[in-house]
Amino acid sequence: MSRSIDKLRIAFAVIPLIVAGLLGWSVRARVQAQAEEFNDSHFHLTNYIQEGTNIHDFLTIMGSKVGRVALFGIPLQQQWSYRVDGNRAPKYYLNTDAPLYYYSFTDASIAMAYKSLSKDQQARFDPMITGFNPTDMYAVDHIRRVLATFPGVFTGIGEFSIHKEFVSAKVAGEVASLQDPALDRILDFAAEVGLVVLMHNDVDVPFAREGSPPAYLDQMKSLFRRHPNTKIIWAHTGVGRVVRPIKDHAANLGQILCDPAFDQVYFDISWDEVAKYVVSSPEATRITAALMNRYPDRFLFGTDEVAPASHAAYVKVFQEYEPLWKLLDPATSLKVRRTNYERVFDEARHKVRTWEGTHFGAN
Numbered sequence: 001m002s003r004s005i006d007k008l009r010i011a012f013a014v015i016p017l018i019v020a021g022l023l024g025w026s027v028r029a030r031v032q033a034q035a036e037e038f039n040d041s042h043f044h045l046t047n048y049i050q051e052g053t054n055i056h057d058f059l060t061i062m063g064s065k066v067g068r069v070a071l072f073g074i075p076l077q078q079q080w081s082y083r084v085d086g087n088r089a090p091k092y093y094l095n096t097d098a099p100l101y102y103y104s105f106t107d108a109s110i111a112m113a114y115k116s117l118s119k120d121q122q123a124r125f126d127p128m129i130t131g132f133n134p135t136d137m138y139a140v141d142h143i144r145r146v147l148a149t150f151p152g153v154f155t156g157i158g159e160f161s162i163h164k165e166f167v168s169a170k171v172a173g174e175v176a177s178l179q180d181p182a183l184d185r186i187l188d189f190a191a192e193v194g195l196v197v198l199m200h201n202d203v204d205v206p207f208a209r210e211g212s213p214p215a216y217l218d219q220m221k222s223l224f225r226r227h228p229n230t231k232i233i234w235a236h237t238g239v240g241r242v243v244r245p246i247k248d249h250a251a252n253l254g255q256i257l258c259d260p261a262f263d264q265v266y267f268d269i270s271w272d273e274v275a276k277y278v279v280s281s282p283e284a285t286r287i288t289a290a291l292m293n294r295y296p297d298r299f300l301f302g303t304d305e306v307a308p309a310s311h312a313a314y315v316k317v318f319q320e321y322e323p324l325w326k327l328l329d330p331a332t333s334l335k336v337r338r339t340n341y342e343r344v345f346d347e348a349r350h351k352v353r354t355w356e357g358t359h360f361g362a363n
Contacts, residue, residue, distance in 0.1 A: 042303060
């Protein structure tokens with residue numbers, strides 16, 4: 001009897017310690033979450049010659065200010081043509097006239113980098129499949145094979161490009177198109193699996209004539225209508241380095257955002273070139289902030305940084321948006337910087353893991 005009483009005394013003594021530990025963990029988790037300034041919906045671990053930042057070093061670069069990151073490489077490899085460049089090895093697509101080609105091994109590289117992390121570290125990343133050719137009807141087979149080979153890893157597909165200034169014309173083989181059945185197959189499969197799609201498509205051609213309608217806006221709307229069940233993030237809101245926001249850019253985005261037929265469409269504001277336009281004048285910043293405040297659930301922040309070497313280099317786009325953050329409602333700012341990411345990518349994680357479990361018996 002006395003032994004039983006002693007055991008009960010020990011149990012009751014331990015319970016407060018357990019509760020205190022749980023409460024301490026909860027407080028630390030809340031403090032950590034409050035310290036995080038943003039989640040990153042658009043990040044390239046590697047560059048156009050498949051070199052990049054070691055993922056363990058990148059965790060240090062992220063620090064405590066960054067919560068989660070959508071992780072991908074670049075699906076295109078810049079060819080080093082001795083005939084074109086001699087001994088001068090190009091590292092970027094604007095460094096040379098040699099072509100680009102699709103590099104499928106990028107997906108295995110990203111998967112293995114992710115798998116080298118601890119479970120807690122993995123929870124901070126959402127790897128994306130990029131190493132497919134969007135003009136190829138077999139692209140879906142590549143995506144399926146990646147999921148089968150690396151179950152439990154990937155959350156979405158992208159960033160991949162259709163119409164992209166200077167890049168599209170350099171890619172060897174057929175030019176990608178928004179009207180290609182191969183692209184429709186990819187987006188249909190993404191809907192089936194639950195993969196979130198991050199797609200780059202310039203809204204217009206480079207150096208468009210003033211006053212002309214944006215070349216690809218109607219085709220993008222048609223694509224969205226064909227795929228109402230595919231969650232699509234339109235990278236950079238359709239803006240490019242020289243594809244500047246047209247006069248009615250915000251109004252055109254607003255027409256998409258207010259249409260229930262396009263509820264599956266989101267926009268990321270990644271890239272320093274986009275930030276440059278948004279903060280180019282008080283009026284431009286005000287127009288952008290007004291649009292986001294009106295549709296706070298539909299925008300995600302991203303850096304579009306490529307293999308950064310330091311924390312300062314990594315967060316510079318976030319800092320460039322400081323005039324925008326000041327104009328957003330606090331609730332909108334939180335959604336754009338953090339919680340929209342969590343909602344979109346958490347849903348995708350759950351759906352993809354469920355699909356993998358059904359088709360591959362993956363846990």
